[in-house]
Amino acid sequence: MDNKEKLDMFCYQCSQTAKGTGCTIRGVCGKEATVARLQDNLLLATKGMAAYLYHARELGYTDTEIDAFLEKAFYSTFTNVNFDVEEFVRLAIEAGKMNVKTMKLLKKAHIETYGEPEPTQVHTGTVKGHGIIVTGHGLKALEVLLKQTEGTGINVYTHSELLPAHGYPGIKKYKHLIGNLGKAWFDQKKLFSKYPVAILGTSNCVLIPKEDYRERMFTTGPAHLPGVQHITGYDYTPVIEKAKSLPELEDEQGEGILTTGFSKSAILSLKDKIKQLVLAGKIRRFFLVGGCDSPLKKAEYFREFVKQLPQDTIVLTLACGKFRFNDLNLGDIDGIPRLLDLGQCNDSIVAIEIAETLAELFGVGINQLPLTLVLSWMEQKAVAILWSLLAIGVKGIYLGPILPAWVNDDILKVLIENYDLRLIGNPEEDIKRMLGS
Ligand code: SF4
Numbered sequence: 001m002d003n004k005e006k007l008d009m010f011c012y013q014c015s016q017t018a019k020g021t022g023c024t025i026r027g028v029c030g031k032e033a034t035v036a037r038l039q040d041n042l043l044l045a046t047k048g049m050a051a052y053l054y055h056a057r058e059l060g061y062t063d064t065e066i067d068a069f070l071e072k073a074f075y076s077t078f079t080n081v082n083f084d085v086e087e088f089v090r091l092a093i094e095a096g097k098m099n100v101k102t103m104k105l106l107k108k109a110h111i112e113t114y115g116e117p118e119p120t121q122v123h124t125g126t127v128k129g130h131g132i133i134v135t136g137h138g139l140k141a142l143e144v145l146l147k148q149t150e151g152t153g154i155n156v157y158t159h160s161e162l163l164p165a166h167g168y169p170g171i172k173k174y175k176h177l178i179g180n181l182g183k184a185w186f187d188q189k190k191l192f193s194k195y196p197v198a199i200l201g202t203s204n205c206v207l208i209p210k211e212d213y214r215e216r217m218f219t220t221g222p223a224h225l226p227g228v229q230h231i232t233g234y235d236y237t238p239v240i241e242k243a244k245s246l247p248e249l250e251d252e253q254g255e256g257i258l259t260t261g262f263s264k265s266a267i268l269s270l271k272d273k274i275k276q277l278v279l280a281g282k283i284r285r286f287f288l289v290g291g292c293d294s295p296l297k298k299a300e301y302f303r304e305f306v307k308q309l310p311q312d313t314i315v316l317t318l319a320c321g322k323f324r325f326n327d328l329n330l331g332d333i334d335g336i337p338r339l340l341d342l343g344q345c346n347d348s349i350v351a352i353e354i355a356e357t358l359a360e361l362f363g364v365g366i367n368q369l370p371l372t373l374v375l376s377w378m379e380q381k382a383v384a385i386l387w388s389l390l391a392i393g394v395k396g397i398y399l400g401p402i403l404p405a406w407v408n409d410d411i412l413k414v415l416i417e418n419y420d421l422r423l424i425g426n427p428e429e430d431i432k433r434m435l436g437s
């Protein structure tokens with residue numbers, strides 16, 4: 001969309017709103033468009049944090065400092081409270097820092113509950129028998145379902161962002177957790193129509209179902225869909241009964257085997273070897289390529305980008321953006337896999353901690369590491385993560401597939417001048433620029 005076609009802002013949260021429909025150029029209250037957009041940005045980042053906090057709380061982990069920040073952030077967007085552009089930039093940075101704390105909290109909750117992930121191979125086919133596909137991000141829902149289906153003969157499959165669940169010892173121990181089906185969240189209509197199984201949606205990134213599988217789909221936790229039975233609490237009996245009533249799946253070989261579960265410990269156990277390989281010139285650069293995938297055509301960039309990277313580079317990945325390229329066989333560098341899946345989007349904290357440790361190991365700052373971040377964004381968790389990365393001082397991030405729509409020229413100027421944020425362009429040219437060749 002041409003900039004001129006964009007609304008300058010949109011706010012209809014109070015009765016003064018222009019023409020009774022919405023302030024779109026400047027608030028009747030005097031709020032400037034950039035302030036309105038920075039308020040939206042802050043709300044989007046806090047929504048992302050809320051999702052992580054929800055899953056941490058499910059496992060019994062909370063943090064009063066983060067809760068207090070959320071109150072402050074929401075209140076600052078209230079009518080006639082805060083009209084200060086600079087304060088909203090500062091609040092966005094604070095949101096980034098609080099999101100680091102939030103991601104640490106969730107990681108602690110996951111590790112203390114299910115153990116630290118370990119590199120694990122995951123099948124992508126089906127095994128004869130009744131089945132349930134679990135989608136979303138809810139490790140707790142998945143683990144409880146696995147416990148409740150043990151010994152029933154029902155096989156459980158993950159979809160999309162639940163792939164990393166296979167790396168957790170407390171989850172992979174269930175032998176009837178068979179594998180991962182499909183790719184990123186937006187293939188679910190096709191995938192769920194294809195397999196005659198019960199389906200459980202555990203979090204965000206569930207789509208309004210097609211009629212042909214609506215009655216065999218269920219939601220739990222924060223997810224709700226029209227005409228779909230919602231399970232309150234963790235008794236998944238209706239899902240299990242539905243799975244038993246459906247035809248059995250046949251044995252079907254998948255397209256390949258995926259490897260996930262590269263935790264902080266797994267990677268840092270290799271740190272001396274990594275240092276040697278970097279100093280010997282065998283590893284030229286690390287790339288963190290991932291984030292939230294979107295169905296936009298332009299997101300094909302990420303597969304092309306990874307395909308074109310030279311052999312002396314390592315790709316760290318996380319979130320569902322990995323499904324753009326995690327079927328590629330990138331090989332290894334002296335035994336270190338060239339593709340390392342760190343987990344879900346909240347495992348950005350693992351990437352941050354690995355980068356911090358490598359920076360210490362090489363005696364440099366994060367921005368001096370041979371590391372480039374190439375991130376895709378789709379929704380509000382990615383906004384929180386972007387601000388986390390900016391808050392810890394990461395510069396020169398490449399972002400795609402598009403510039404967030406709430407960013408206007410003023411905000412873009414700040415992002416470029418202060419953080420050297422770049423938009424993805426052409427994979428070949430971007431790689432040349434990143435490698436300085
Ligand atoms: S808060 Fe301000 S910008 Fe928003 S609707 Fe009211 S007058 Fe308009």
Ligand code: SF4
Binds near residue numbers: 160161205292320
């Ligand atoms: S990584 Fe983002 S887009 Fe992908 S499934 Fe998770 S929240 Fe959704």
